[in-house]
Amino acid sequence: MSSSRTLMVPEGLAGERIDVGISRMLGLSRTRAAELVSNGGVLVDGQVPARSTRLEPGAMVYVELPDEKPAVEVRPQIAEGMSLIHQDDDIVVIDKPVGVAAHPSAGWSGPTVLGHLAAAGVSIRTTGDAERQGIVSRLDVGTSGLMVVARTERAYTTLKDAFRAREVGKVYHAVCQGTPEQPAGTIEAAIGRSPQHDFKFAVRSDGKHSVTHYETLEALQGATLLKVGLETGRTHQIRVHMAALHHPLVGDPLYGADPRLAEQVGLIRQWLHAMELSFVHPATGEEVRFVSQYPADLQSALEALRGH
16 A cells, blocks of 8 residues: 655745655655655656755655555644743743744645644644644744744734834854854845745845844854844845855755755754744743753754864
8 A cells, every 4th residue: 555645845945855855744754755765756846856856845746655654644743852841821932843834834744833732732722823823933944943832812912012023032043154254243134035036035125124133152164153133033034144144054055055064064954043032921021031952963063063
Protein backbone atom coordinates (compact mmCIF):
# COMPACT_ATOMS: atom_id res chain seq x y z
CA MET A 1 0.00 0.00 0.00
CA SER A 2 1.15 3.52 -0.64
CA SER A 3 -0.24 7.01 -0.39
CA SER A 4 0.57 10.28 -2.06
CA ARG A 5 0.41 13.93 -1.14
CA THR A 6 0.35 17.03 -3.32
CA LEU A 7 1.47 20.14 -1.47
CA MET A 8 1.83 23.78 -2.39
CA VAL A 9 5.12 25.26 -1.16
CA PRO A 10 4.38 28.05 1.37
CA GLU A 11 6.31 31.32 1.41
CA GLY A 12 8.04 30.34 4.64
CA LEU A 13 9.98 27.59 2.85
CA ALA A 14 11.20 29.76 -0.04
CA GLY A 15 14.79 28.91 -0.90
CA GLU A 16 14.92 25.74 1.20
CA ARG A 17 16.35 22.56 -0.30
CA ILE A 18 13.75 20.07 -1.54
CA ASP A 19 14.51 17.40 1.09
CA VAL A 20 14.42 19.96 3.91
CA GLY A 21 11.10 21.33 2.65
CA ILE A 22 9.50 17.91 2.41
CA SER A 23 10.65 16.96 5.91
CA ARG A 24 9.05 20.10 7.33
CA MET A 25 5.82 19.97 5.33
CA LEU A 26 5.18 16.31 6.12
CA GLY A 27 6.86 16.01 9.52
CA LEU A 28 9.34 13.42 8.22
CA SER A 29 12.97 13.04 9.18
CA ARG A 30 15.42 14.66 6.77
CA THR A 31 16.90 11.24 6.06
CA ARG A 32 13.50 9.86 5.06
CA ALA A 33 12.74 12.92 2.93
CA ALA A 34 16.11 12.62 1.16
CA GLU A 35 15.39 8.94 0.44
CA LEU A 36 12.08 9.84 -1.19
CA VAL A 37 13.84 12.36 -3.45
CA SER A 38 16.66 9.94 -4.33
CA ASN A 39 14.19 7.13 -5.10
CA GLY A 40 12.21 9.26 -7.54
CA GLY A 41 9.17 9.57 -5.30
CA VAL A 42 9.04 13.35 -5.56
CA LEU A 43 8.01 15.70 -8.37
CA VAL A 44 8.20 19.50 -8.34
CA ASP A 45 5.79 21.04 -10.86
CA GLY A 46 5.80 17.70 -12.65
CA GLN A 47 9.60 17.46 -12.88
CA VAL A 48 12.01 15.16 -11.05
CA PRO A 49 14.17 17.40 -8.81
CA ALA A 50 17.78 17.05 -7.79
CA ARG A 51 18.40 16.82 -4.06
CA SER A 52 19.98 20.30 -4.26
CA THR A 53 16.85 21.83 -5.84
CA ARG A 54 15.64 24.95 -4.00
CA LEU A 55 11.93 25.46 -3.45
CA GLU A 56 9.90 28.37 -4.78
CA PRO A 57 6.61 29.32 -3.10
CA GLY A 58 3.54 28.32 -5.04
CA ALA A 59 5.31 25.34 -6.62
CA MET A 60 3.35 22.08 -6.43
CA VAL A 61 5.23 19.20 -4.82
CA TYR A 62 3.98 15.64 -5.37
CA VAL A 63 5.25 13.07 -2.86
CA GLU A 64 4.68 9.32 -3.11
CA LEU A 65 4.77 7.69 0.33
CA PRO A 66 5.25 3.92 -0.06
CA ASP A 67 4.09 1.75 2.81
CA GLU A 68 3.18 4.77 4.86
CA LYS A 69 -0.04 6.03 6.34
CA PRO A 70 -1.32 9.33 4.94
CA ALA A 71 0.37 12.27 6.61
CA VAL A 72 -2.96 13.85 7.60
CA GLU A 73 -3.63 13.17 11.28
CA VAL A 74 -7.02 13.30 12.96
CA ARG A 75 -5.58 14.98 16.03
CA PRO A 76 -2.98 17.74 16.27
CA GLN A 77 0.46 16.54 17.27
CA ILE A 78 3.05 17.68 19.75
CA ALA A 79 5.80 19.41 17.75
CA GLU A 80 9.16 17.80 18.44
CA GLY A 81 11.53 20.15 20.21
CA MET A 82 8.92 22.73 21.26
CA SER A 83 9.04 23.92 24.87
CA LEU A 84 6.39 25.65 26.96
CA ILE A 85 8.38 28.38 28.71
CA HIS A 86 5.47 29.95 30.61
CA GLN A 87 1.76 29.30 30.99
CA ASP A 88 -0.96 31.07 32.96
CA ASP A 89 -4.68 31.78 32.50
CA ASP A 90 -4.08 34.54 29.94
CA ILE A 91 -0.93 33.74 27.95
CA VAL A 92 1.44 30.96 26.99
CA VAL A 93 5.04 31.55 25.89
CA ILE A 94 6.66 28.86 23.76
CA ASP A 95 10.13 28.27 22.37
CA LYS A 96 9.43 27.35 18.75
CA PRO A 97 11.80 25.02 16.91
CA VAL A 98 12.64 25.44 13.24
CA GLY A 99 10.23 23.70 10.86
CA VAL A 100 7.09 24.64 12.79
CA ALA A 101 4.55 27.17 11.50
CA ALA A 102 2.66 29.50 13.82
CA HIS A 103 -0.74 28.30 12.59
CA PRO A 104 -2.30 26.18 9.82
CA SER A 105 -2.33 27.73 6.34
CA ALA A 106 -2.87 26.75 2.72
CA GLY A 107 -0.18 24.37 1.49
CA TRP A 108 1.20 23.62 4.98
CA SER A 109 0.50 20.25 6.57
CA GLY A 110 3.47 20.19 8.90
CA PRO A 111 3.44 20.89 12.65
CA THR A 112 2.09 24.18 14.01
CA VAL A 113 2.29 26.07 17.28
CA LEU A 114 -1.49 26.01 17.69
CA GLY A 115 -1.63 22.29 16.93
CA HIS A 116 1.04 21.64 19.52
CA LEU A 117 -0.82 23.65 22.15
CA ALA A 118 -4.08 21.84 21.39
CA ALA A 119 -2.38 18.47 21.70
CA ALA A 120 -0.81 19.57 24.98
CA GLY A 121 -4.24 20.51 26.33
CA VAL A 122 -3.62 24.27 26.35
CA SER A 123 -6.93 25.93 25.50
CA ILE A 124 -7.18 29.13 23.45
CA ARG A 125 -10.40 31.08 24.05
CA THR A 126 -10.29 34.01 21.64
CA THR A 127 -12.69 35.08 18.91
CA GLY A 128 -11.89 35.39 15.23
CA ASP A 129 -10.50 32.91 12.71
CA ALA A 130 -10.31 29.54 14.49
CA GLU A 131 -7.11 28.62 12.65
CA ARG A 132 -5.29 31.69 13.98
CA GLN A 133 -6.76 32.04 17.44
CA GLY A 134 -4.45 33.67 19.95
CA ILE A 135 -1.66 34.46 17.47
CA VAL A 136 -0.51 38.04 18.10
CA SER A 137 2.81 37.77 16.26
CA ARG A 138 4.50 35.10 14.17
CA LEU A 139 7.90 33.61 13.52
CA ASP A 140 8.72 32.23 10.07
CA VAL A 141 8.78 28.45 9.66
CA GLY A 142 12.55 28.70 9.23
CA THR A 143 13.14 30.82 12.36
CA SER A 144 13.29 29.44 15.89
CA GLY A 145 12.75 31.12 19.24
CA LEU A 146 10.25 32.73 21.57
CA MET A 147 6.60 33.41 20.74
CA VAL A 148 3.70 34.49 22.94
CA VAL A 149 0.15 33.25 22.31
CA ALA A 150 -2.89 34.84 23.93
CA ARG A 151 -5.33 32.48 25.65
CA THR A 152 -8.14 34.97 26.40
CA GLU A 153 -9.87 37.73 24.50
CA ARG A 154 -8.52 40.33 26.94
CA ALA A 155 -4.96 39.14 26.44
CA TYR A 156 -5.42 38.92 22.66
CA THR A 157 -6.65 42.51 22.34
CA THR A 158 -4.08 43.93 24.74
CA LEU A 159 -1.09 42.16 23.18
CA LYS A 160 -2.21 42.95 19.63
CA ASP A 161 -2.32 46.62 20.58
CA ALA A 162 1.08 46.38 22.28
CA PHE A 163 2.72 44.83 19.19
CA ARG A 164 1.06 47.43 16.97
CA ALA A 165 2.30 50.24 19.23
CA ARG A 166 5.83 48.72 19.27
CA GLU A 167 5.69 48.28 23.03
CA VAL A 168 6.93 44.67 22.93
CA GLY A 169 10.68 44.08 23.28
CA LYS A 170 11.96 41.62 20.69
CA VAL A 171 15.64 40.68 20.69
CA TYR A 172 17.14 38.28 18.17
CA HIS A 173 20.60 36.80 17.87
CA ALA A 174 21.92 36.40 14.35
CA VAL A 175 25.17 35.40 12.67
CA CYS A 176 26.03 37.33 9.53
CA GLN A 177 28.77 36.68 7.02
CA GLY A 178 31.85 38.86 7.33
CA THR A 179 32.23 41.85 9.63
CA PRO A 180 29.94 44.89 9.40
CA GLU A 181 31.85 48.14 8.89
CA GLN A 182 30.31 49.55 12.06
CA PRO A 183 30.23 47.24 15.12
CA ALA A 184 26.81 48.66 16.05
CA GLY A 185 24.24 50.65 14.17
CA THR A 186 20.71 51.22 13.00
CA ILE A 187 19.32 50.23 9.60
CA GLU A 188 16.35 52.33 8.58
CA ALA A 189 15.23 51.27 5.13
CA ALA A 190 11.77 50.55 3.73
CA ILE A 191 11.01 46.95 2.81
CA GLY A 192 8.69 45.67 0.10
CA ARG A 193 8.32 42.65 -2.16
CA SER A 194 11.19 42.09 -4.55
CA PRO A 195 10.26 43.00 -8.15
CA GLN A 196 12.13 39.93 -9.41
CA HIS A 197 10.75 37.31 -6.99
CA ASP A 198 7.32 37.21 -5.35
CA PHE A 199 8.64 35.21 -2.41
CA LYS A 200 11.54 37.55 -1.63
CA PHE A 201 11.61 40.96 -0.04
CA ALA A 202 13.98 43.83 -0.65
CA VAL A 203 14.82 47.37 0.36
CA ARG A 204 12.50 49.53 -1.76
CA SER A 205 11.63 53.21 -1.71
CA ASP A 206 7.93 52.32 -1.97
CA GLY A 207 8.10 49.70 0.79
CA LYS A 208 6.98 49.82 4.42
CA HIS A 209 8.97 51.76 6.99
CA SER A 210 11.38 49.36 8.73
CA VAL A 211 13.95 49.90 11.49
CA THR A 212 16.53 47.39 12.75
CA HIS A 213 19.15 47.97 15.48
CA TYR A 214 22.20 45.73 15.78
CA GLU A 215 25.32 45.41 17.88
CA THR A 216 28.26 43.03 17.71
CA LEU A 217 28.43 40.34 20.38
CA GLU A 218 31.36 38.29 19.07
CA ALA A 219 33.75 38.24 16.11
CA LEU A 220 33.93 34.78 14.53
CA GLN A 221 35.90 33.18 11.71
CA GLY A 222 34.51 34.88 8.62
CA ALA A 223 31.31 35.84 10.43
CA THR A 224 29.90 37.95 13.27
CA LEU A 225 27.44 37.14 16.06
CA LEU A 226 24.96 40.01 16.43
CA LYS A 227 22.31 41.11 18.90
CA VAL A 228 19.42 42.53 16.90
CA GLY A 229 16.48 44.61 18.09
CA LEU A 230 13.43 45.35 15.97
CA GLU A 231 11.32 48.48 16.05
CA THR A 232 9.14 47.13 13.25
CA GLY A 233 8.22 43.56 12.37
CA ARG A 234 8.29 43.21 8.59
CA THR A 235 8.51 39.82 6.90
CA HIS A 236 12.17 38.74 6.61
CA GLN A 237 13.21 42.13 8.06
CA ILE A 238 16.51 41.09 9.65
CA ARG A 239 17.46 38.96 6.65
CA VAL A 240 16.70 41.77 4.19
CA HIS A 241 18.42 44.51 6.16
CA MET A 242 21.61 42.51 6.76
CA ALA A 243 21.71 41.52 3.09
CA ALA A 244 21.37 45.22 2.22
CA LEU A 245 24.56 45.81 4.24
CA HIS A 246 26.21 43.06 2.14
CA HIS A 247 26.40 40.84 5.23
CA PRO A 248 23.64 38.23 4.74
CA LEU A 249 22.91 35.78 7.51
CA VAL A 250 24.93 32.59 7.44
CA GLY A 251 22.80 29.80 5.97
CA ASP A 252 20.52 32.17 4.03
CA PRO A 253 21.22 31.64 0.29
CA LEU A 254 17.87 33.23 -0.57
CA TYR A 255 19.41 36.56 0.42
CA GLY A 256 22.89 36.00 -0.95
CA ALA A 257 24.71 33.94 1.69
CA ASP A 258 27.47 31.58 0.56
CA PRO A 259 26.01 28.04 0.69
CA ARG A 260 29.52 26.60 1.07
CA LEU A 261 29.97 28.28 4.44
CA ALA A 262 26.63 26.89 5.65
CA GLU A 263 27.68 23.42 4.50
CA GLN A 264 31.01 23.72 6.29
CA VAL A 265 29.30 24.44 9.62
CA GLY A 266 26.44 21.96 9.10
CA LEU A 267 23.67 24.54 8.79
CA ILE A 268 20.55 24.01 6.65
CA ARG A 269 18.72 27.24 7.60
CA GLN A 270 19.59 30.83 8.40
CA TRP A 271 21.38 31.45 11.71
CA LEU A 272 18.62 33.47 13.37
CA HIS A 273 16.95 32.96 16.75
CA ALA A 274 14.30 34.96 18.66
CA MET A 275 16.25 35.20 21.91
CA GLU A 276 14.32 37.54 24.22
CA LEU A 277 10.72 38.66 24.57
CA SER A 278 9.47 41.30 27.02
CA PHE A 279 6.09 43.00 27.44
CA VAL A 280 3.56 44.18 29.98
CA HIS A 281 1.48 41.21 31.12
CA PRO A 282 -2.09 41.79 29.86
CA ALA A 283 -3.68 40.71 33.15
CA THR A 284 -1.25 41.76 35.91
CA GLY A 285 0.14 44.92 34.30
CA GLU A 286 3.65 43.86 35.32
CA GLU A 287 6.64 43.77 32.99
CA VAL A 288 7.62 40.20 32.12
CA ARG A 289 10.73 38.99 30.28
CA PHE A 290 11.58 35.62 28.81
CA VAL A 291 14.95 34.39 27.52
CA SER A 292 15.70 31.44 25.25
CA GLN A 293 18.81 29.37 24.55
CA TYR A 294 20.35 28.48 21.21
CA PRO A 295 18.97 25.28 19.68
CA ALA A 296 21.45 22.49 18.97
CA ASP A 297 21.95 23.21 15.24
CA LEU A 298 22.71 26.90 15.80
CA GLN A 299 24.98 26.17 18.77
CA SER A 300 26.91 23.60 16.72
CA ALA A 301 27.34 26.02 13.82
CA LEU A 302 28.45 28.76 16.22
CA GLU A 303 31.10 26.50 17.75
CA ALA A 304 32.34 25.64 14.25
CA LEU A 305 32.61 29.33 13.40
CA ARG A 306 34.56 29.86 16.63
CA GLY A 307 37.04 27.29 15.38
CA HIS A 308 36.39 24.86 18.23
